[in-house]
Amino acid sequence: MGAELTGVAQSLITTCRLHDINPYDYLVDVLQRVGQHPARDIGQLTPRCWKAHFADNPLRSDLYRFTQHSHS
Incomplete structure (x- = not known):
């Protein structure tokens, strides 16, 4: 099972x-978006389609916001 999951992630x-x-940007965005995304449009969350729909304004983690403010 571990090897299979590793293969999926890779x-x-x-x-x-x-x-x-x-x-990293993709995974953070999709993991936040997937629970609210309409099931009929789940294909939009594949990497190729995600790039066209969401890459210009991805959802960020709280950690990202914290690190951006600490560098200002």
Whole structure:
């Protein structure tokens, strides 16, 4: 099971990189968005479609906001 989940994670990260997406930004956004996203539009959360719909304004973690303010 662990090897299978590792393979899924590596595949997702590789797909992000192939589409010139920062995997961290993608995962943070999708994990926050997935519970509120309409099931009929779940395809928008795949890396390729996510880039077109959400990459320009991804959801950020609280940690991101904290680190941005501490560098100002």
